[in-house]
Amino acid sequence: MAKNIEEEFIEEDTQKGKYLTFVLGNESYGIGIEYVTEIIGILPITEVPELPVFIRGIVNLRGRIIPVMDMRLRFKKDFVNYNERTCIIVVDIRENSVGLIVDQVSEVTNIVDEDIVDQPMLSSGVTNQYIKSIGKVGTDVKLLLDCDKLLTHHEYDMITKVGE
C-alpha cells in the first residue's frame, strides 16, 4: 500500500512540468502530459449529425468509440484538409476520452514554473478561456491549454452532473 502511494507520487512527479506541444497554423500549443493517453494518426471519422461544427464526429479507437474535436475549428481558425502529419491526441478529461485533431505534434518538453507566465489581460478585456497560461521555451512561446475548460465550462458542468 505504502509502496503504491510512493510509486504514484513518483509518477506524478515525473509528469510535472511536462507538456506535449503541438502546432496549429502558426502557433504552438502545449497540453499537460498527464491528460494525454496516446497520439494516433488520423482515422476515418464518422460524422454525427446535428453537432457543433468543431466536433467532427466519432472514431473507432480499437473498439472504443470516442468523439474527435478539430482544434482548428475549436479555436475558430480555418479548416485545413487532413494530411499525413495530422494527428489525433487522445486526452482523458475527467473520465471522458476525447480526440483532439491537430496539425502536427512537435515534442514533449519541460517547462519549469518560472518560465510560465499568466496570459496578459488583453485590452479588449476578454481573456481566452481555453488558454491557462503561456510557457517560454527558449525563444519560443507555447500557449498552454486549460484542459478542464476545453470542453468549455458549460459542457464540463453537464458532464460532472451526468457523472453523479
Added chain:
Amino acid sequence: MATKFENEPMLEIYIFETTQILDQLEQVVLSSEKSGSFSEDSVNEIFRFMHTIKGSSAMMLFNNITNISHQMEEVFYFIREKKRATVNHSSLSDLVLSAVDFIKVEVNKIKNFDFPDGNPDAIIELFKDYLIYIKEINEVSGEIKKPESTKKQQYYIPQEKKHRDKNSNLFKAILHFDPGCEMENIRAYTVIFGLTEFMDEITYEPPDIAENEQTSDWIRENGFHIYMKTGSTYEEIDELLNKTVFLNKLELKVAEESDFEQSARAIEPSINLDGPVIKSPLNEIETKEQVSSAPQSMISVHVDKLDGLMNMVGELVISEAMVTQNPIVASIESESFLKASRLLHKITGELQDMVMSIRMVPLSTTFIKMHRIVRDMSKKLQKNVVLELSGEETEVDKNIIEHISDPLMHLIRNALDHGIENENERLNSGKELTGKISLSAKNAGSDVLIIIKDDGKGLSKANILKKARENGLLFKPEEDMSEREIFNLILVPGFSTKADVTEFSGRGVGMDVVAKNLEAVGGVVIVESEEGVGTTITLKIPLTLAIIEGMNIKVGQSRYTIPITTIKESFRPSGKDCIMDPDNNEMVMVRGNCYPIMRLHERYDVKGAVTGFDEGIMIMVEQDEKVICLFADELLGQQQVVVKSLPQYIHNFKKIVGIAGCTLLGDGNISLILDISSLAGLRIR
C-alpha cells in the same frame, strides 16, 4: 462486536437464508390475508419461518432479531395450538409485516457490517398485547403447555471429521448459564456447535435443545450436560468451554467409558460421527422443502461478470465479422475455408444467444413485490383494491429490470392513490366496490409490453389541458392536440406539483421520472385513459439492450443501421408514385396506400448522397404503428450489431433525434443506429 467477524462464512449464509425466508414469509402473509384467513398450513409455515430465524439469529447473537422472532413465534404458536382461534387477521398481518420490515432493516445493517442495533421493543410490546388480546377473546387461561418432543433427534455434525485415535479422552461437562440470560437452549446449542469440531463423539442432555424451548427451564435448573469423546486435552476443552457467552459455572471432569456409553444410551441422540450427515428435521414440511432445494443446479453470479462476458462476446461478434467480411477473405475460393467460416459464424451466434439468455430474468420477482405495495396503500387509503398479475413469466434483460422496478412501483402507487376512487364514489358510478389494478406483461416482437391498468376514474383531458396551460407547457394549439398528445403531457417534467394531488387525479407527480427511466433503457410510456372508466399505462421496453439484428444502409459516406424488426420492405419506386404536396412534403404510393418519405441525406445533411428516387432505395419501416419510408443510397446487408451508446461527451451536447446509438461494422467503420420511432414521430403525429 467481535462475534460477527468470527462467524464470517456463517454470516453470509445467515443473511442469504434470512432474506429468503423473509420474502417467503411476506408472500405467505399476503396470500393469507387475501384469502381472509390464516390456514393451518400457513400458520405452521409462519411459525416455522420465525423459528428458523430465531434459531439462526440467536446463534449469531443478534439478540434483537431473536427477541422479535421469538415473540412472533409465540403468537403463532398459540394460534397453531388453538386451531379454531378467532384471530383478527388484518391486524395480525400488519403486525407480522411490521416485524418483517424490522428484521429486513436489521439484516441490511448486518450486510453492511454494522451491528444490528435497532430496538424491537415497540413491536415486541405490540405482539405481547396481541397475544394477550387473542388469549382473551379465545378465553384461554394460562399457558398451553408445549408437548415434549418425542421425536428422535439427530444432529448435524460436519462430515469431514476424521476419527481420532482410540485413546481419546472422555469428559463430562456441566454448564450453568447466567441467571436471566434467557434462551438457554439456544446458547447451549451454540456451545455444541462450537465443540463439534474438536469432538469425535458428543452427546448432551437435554437432547432436543434446538427445537424445544422448554429445555431452557431444564437447563436453568440442572445445567447443561455434555458428554464428549475427544482427542483434545482437558485444558483445551476447559478453555473452549470457558469462552461460552453468559457462562456462569462450569464443571468439567474426566468421564469413564461406561459412563459415556450409559449416557449415550440414556440420552437418545447419540451421534455416530462417521454416519451420514443428517439435518434435524424440524417437521415434515421443512424436510420436504430441503429435499426440493437439495438438487441445487443454480449458481448466483455477479452481474459485473455477466456484463464482462457480454462485452467480450460483443467484441467477438465484431471481430468475427471483421475476419469473415474482410475483402481479402472474400477472394479465397476454398470450400473448406467457407465451411469453417460458416461454422465460426454459427458458433459465435449461438454463444451470443446463450449469453443473452443468461441475462434474461423473469419479471415475476418484480411483479410480486407490488402485492405488498398495493396492500399497504389500500390499507392506508382505505380503498378496497385487488392486484391481478399476468404474464409475470415474461423475461427481460437484467439491466432493464433494474430500470423498471421503480417506475412500476410509482405507477402502481399512482393508480391506487389517484386512479381508484373511494368506495362511495365507486358505488355512485355503479362500479364494483373493489377496485382492480391489473399488471400484465407480454412479448411483442422485439419489445416487451408491461401494462398497468386500473378501473378508476381515469384522466380528465380538460383538467390536464388546464394544468398544462397554467404551467405553460402547451406547445401547440389545444384544438390540434390528439388525445395521445394530451395524455403525454402528464409525462412532461414540471407538469404536476404537489398541490394538485387533490385537485384532479394528480398524476404527474414524478411521472416525468418514470418516462425518463424508461427512456434510459430505450423504452416508451404510452398513456391511454377514458374518463370514468380507467387508465391504462403501457410501458414498452426492448427485450434487450445489447445486440440487435440490423440492416446496414449507406447514405453518402455515412452508414446507418436500421433495426431489422422495424423494416417492412424495401423497394425502388417508379417516378409517378412519388408525389409532393404544396408544403413540399414528399409521399409515395404503395399498393394504394400513401406513406410519407424521409430523405435521410436531407435530414442529417449528408453531402454527396444520391438524390434521385430512381437511383437510391426506399425502405419502409414501421414502429408504434407509424409507417414511414426512408430514402437511402443503397442497402449494405444484414448484420448482428452490438449497440454502443454515443460517447458521453456528444450526449451532453445534444440529444440527436432519431439516433439511438452507434455500432462497429465488420470493416471497422462506425455506423449510426437509427431510432425509427422518433424518426417516424417527426413526420407522423
